[in-house]
Amino acid sequence: MKPALGVCYYPEHWPEEVWAEDARRMAETGLTWVRIGEFAWSRLEAEPGKLTFDWLDRAIDVLGNAGLKVVLGTPTATPPRWMIDKHPDMLAVDAQGNPRRFGSRRHYDFSHAGYRAECVRIARLLGERYGRNPHVQAWQIDNEYACHETTVSFSRTAVEGFRNWLAQKYQSPEALNRAWGNIFWSMDYAEFAEIDAPNLTVTEPNPAHVMDWRRYHSDMVVAFNKAQADVLHRLTGAPLIHNYMGRILEFDHFDVGADLEIASWDSYPIGFLSDRVDETSEHKHRFLRQGDPDMQALHHDLYRAVGRGRWWVMEQQPGPVNWAPYNPAPMPGMARLWAWEAIAHGAEAVCYFRWRQAPFAQEQMHAGLLRPDSAPAPALAEAAKLAEELAAMGDITPVQARVAILFDYPSAWAWEIQPQGADFDYFALVFDFYRGLRRLGLSVDILPTDTPDLSAYKLVLAPGLFTMPAPLRERLAALEGIAIVGPRSNTRTEDFAIPVPLPPALPDLDATIALTESLPPSVAEPLAQGGHVIRWLERLEGHADVVVETTSGQPVLVRRGPLHYLAGWPDAEALSRILQTACKELGIATTLLPDGLRVRDTATRRFYINYSPEPVTHDGMTIAAADVTWKDLP
Template identity: 35%
Template sequence: MAGWGKWALMAVALAGTAAHAQPAADTAPTAFPQRATAYPDRPAIAVGVAWYPEQWPEERWDTDLKMMRDTGFNTVRIGEFAWSRMEPVEGKFDFAWMDRAIAAAQRHGFMVVIGTPTAAPPAWLTQTYPDTLRIDEKGVRAGHGGRRHFSFASQRYRDFSRRIATEMAKRYGRHPAVVGWQIDNEVGPPSWDPEAIAAWHAFLKQRYGTIDNLNKRWTTQYWSQFYNSFDQVPLHQTGQQNPGLLLDFRHFTTRMWTDFIQNQAKAIRPLIDKRSFITTNTMFWNAGFDHFVMHRDLDIASWDNYIPDGRPDWVANGANHDLVRGYKQRNFWLMETQPGRVDWVPVNRALDPGQVREMAWQAVAHGADAILYWQWRPAANGQETYHGAILGQDGKPNPIQPEIARVSADLTRAAPLLADTAPAADVAMLYSYDSRWAIDLQRHHRDFDPIKAFTDFYRPIRVQSQGVHVISPDADLARYRLVVAPNMMVMTETEAAALEAYVRGGGHLVLGPRSGMRDDANALYPRTQPGPLADLLGAEVAQYYALDEGVSLTGAIAGKASIWAEELTPTAPDVRTIATYRDPGGWLDGKAAIVTRKVGSGSITYVGAWLDPATMNTLAADLLAEAKVTPVIAGAHPDFEIAEREGKGKRILIAINHGKDARALTLPAGAKPAGGDWAGGRVAAHGVAWFTLPGSPR
């Protein structure tokens, strides 16, 4: 902290001034280290809060900032909803208050992340230019007063957004307190306005080249959908539309939001310190667009992790962290998380004592280098006044504040160990947005939820291996011993070729139900599952069935299956059936449910059924053993989440007890306690402990 304090004191003289250095020439994403920022003299782990100085009297600012420092924070995020304060009337900018706010934050030793305010346009903009407002699929134009009510296709709105972002970057791009930029806030809803429809037609023309090609790929002879020109193609998200159209709607939405974000990012990047990151914060398992694509030209990923019902499923939540890290395959920022409760579900239950801390540590274990809470204090009025906050409406600490202060103390203490480390894993799971969308469009069984299908595979594999990376299907697979694609229904020929090369190179590949069923236009392959990988597997699906009651499995993997079952037929003599259906009098009786085939030193396995948890546990153990994947700590109690972060010359073990009772933990040889709730060989209830490990990173 000494270096950080020295920086803060030296920089006070520059507070509140616009940047005078020449703009950097950089326009591409920066190669960031595995730490919170690319500034070597700043904290390796950021911990802080969203602060809204525009909502409070200026004489209160120093009090709040001091209280934040007393809570152990080193970072504030500001600005993302303050457009009407920055530009109160069109073309008239007022940054004097923000100058003073950033100066105050710097005076108290904070790093600052600035959010561009384009999620909530000012009234003068939407009233003067109503064409900037989004139109929903029913044709209703949004009104002013909420947020995210603009059209992502509006060129006028993009111009205004670029202008405010540029003015902010000119003023604060080289400010010594500012370390990062968040573009917009939780982008999401699309629009059906005239500009969006025109952009849709242009997108389709670029994607398919000719209308004849689109007709062929979408099979538009079905239901007389044939089009003579691109401008005949309707823009739809829902309803009984062509599956190719509906999947391309998601591709289009991805393109529009990516362009919207890059419109600001490209304006900002030449004006800011090249060490400052550019990101945008996303939400949960948001299916509105392909996050891998959106993040390609951003520096880091960041997301907002909330537990709406106040009852965390730590394994499923960990999968979401792993997915976010996979967007860039680099450590990420947790840009928002709840200090207790949310305010948007029917019952907004608070997390139990200790769970705010354990969830913060879970994020770090999965690769977060920053934990920022939302929010510091509830606004006196507004749509989110009931949301959890660190202070109450009276400006005094809420009961959660001491626990959050402990999080800050933990991370400040652990930061030197965690610096330049990343989560270790020998297992990768492939997450395909195309497949998720395609399954949701035509589930065939109401309960075939693609997220649950993914997490049902993830759960036993993560618990048993203690390390999983979630990555895009086009990522490099060579480093992983085991690759699992739980439901990769949409599979391109290129992706199939990469998966085959991985197996032939000695990797172990596992495919779940429906894999390889459709191409990237959402059309059925002429060969049944796994489509382009059927020859490699040496088996194919003869038929698939939606189940309204479970079926039994016998063989090396015995147990039960429900929801979905595929009948597999081996086509090669060396294919081994490891599970067979028992369904007396039914179509599936005696048919293969799971098959596997060795390919050199690698293997490919196809799981044709949705397995129950016990059966998945058995299968996961066999798959991990075959791939020679071993956990850091064998036999840990199920309440424990075990993770390893590693970097050059160091390995850090993190143990989180998600249970309500203290639990014993047998450490690996050479492990040394480094901090947390470790006493007498046990980790306290809702406790966290971290250790150093001997040996080199894997």
């Protein structure tokens, strides 16, 4: 595979006179992809039914004639103002009952059939006009599903959809009452029509109710996306893509991804460090202008799985952004480093967002490759340098890792619904495990829980998996390598009930969770083998072999042969020890990397990526701050 670079461009924002010069400079920089159109509905259809494609025809022509390949977006994340008059109830409703109004973006309800039909209509019109256009070589559907907390809506429309979804699932109110345990507080329903959204209840609603509510909304995102994918698949052979976001878990990305050819995501390392990485302020200070060393990589590996191997970075941060609490500039070199890291993880393309900084509207403080006055911003030269390096390198072939983490969106919803400890969070747990592996120099695959064959992996981690279907438990128990399951894995049935016999109920592993503690930040239970358990500690009963225990003798990690159950949340030290021990047993070489350095292997090379603000020495090389280098693998 030959990775490519690209950029996001908004011809509708600029005078037509500058398009050609812009296209020329893009090509000159070494960019080959240009994404356009995803917010342009008002320019395509200023009044209902009055379509205006000529400017887009010309824009595609100008870009294509400069040698660029176009990713064309369906503009359904930004319905024009007239759409609200046509479908007044298309707006999503917040948990307080207020419609979320026109005036920014993503102002629609995934459940609204009328709006979904409008989206299929505009997608069809675009597909009919550009589906066979030779310059249009990929499509993007909508933009950043779920961003700005737009998955769940408390609208009448959503509630009606939910009732139908429940009727399909449970067939009778009695079945639903049993499944949810509605007898608990006389919450039984006599008809599906009595069921409401689980908001504004006096105290917490039934978690089973909320879980189905969350599943329903995830399904609506899938259906919304599929409706557009279906019509475009009939009209074009080009691949379909969606651009997901970072640490947004409100819908099942694997389900959406199943209807698309390529997954992509929008990578804003500095913004994310500030607003969605759980870390100490020291860590955030150290990586202020670089971003967290594992946050991007985790998403690269996750979206590689969502795309079944095919994935892009659709938006790559090039400079300061506008939306984080604080917005420092990237250290020189980072715009290149981030893209190299994506490529090392197998990205087919990395597109910078955006070509020229917009001097107006919401994102005027968001840097581009060009400044508003069209002078080069710092990232432009870094992109050009990277393009040259890529041209020189030739093919890059991904390789399967030996270590995998199972990832499951419904588990994220479940732990959000029932954290039990105020800081118990599924993503944070997975992130700790991912970082633990990376700090040991390992390349990691992230896999959906229904991956049919895990036999190629030596070490498989299954932290926090809400519900583990029997086949999954069997697959893990049958692994030749080591499986580490837990904490809190398989602790609920599909109906959000505690299974009896009690969890984790792993095949032939004699271990039962007798009691669970969530622990405040001030508590860390010391382990006899070093490190501590924090946040979460399950009291195990049974006769499984004890691998790790507290200093008071309470089992924390138990095993039956290769199958392990981990009964608590290990701190970094304990986790590192557990992972190193497992790797040693498996004959996987590990090395504790210098702080901020990460490595990633492709089929033929090892890439060294230095996120730290100073040079690091490793493997006989000194790698400058914010630099990337590589060695051929033997």
